[in-house]
Amino acid sequence: MFMNQIIQTGIATIIVLEYSAFLPKNLKNLERVESAIDHYLKSPTAVAVEKGAKEICRQGYDREEMGKKILEFILENRLSKDLTEKK
Secondary structure, eight states, rough: OOHHHHHHHHHHHHHHHHHHHHHHSSSSSHHHHHHHHHHHHHHHHHHHHHHHHHHHHHHHOOOHHHHHHHHHHHHHOOOOOHHHHHH
């Protein structure tokens, strides 16, 4: 259970910070992060991260494979895809 929470928090943090980098530069850093957190919490990605972290933990991967699976999951579920695909 504890490992799942660590993975879930880590994935969510990376997704939020990566998304905040794509928000308008006229916002202060904290405002961009707050906006990214708000968007994340309202998106279906938050539920996907919770389920994905549980599934990754359940598989019993070794350290290296788990790292790869976490990175794959982050790339597949990043919020910035919506912003970069619109351009």
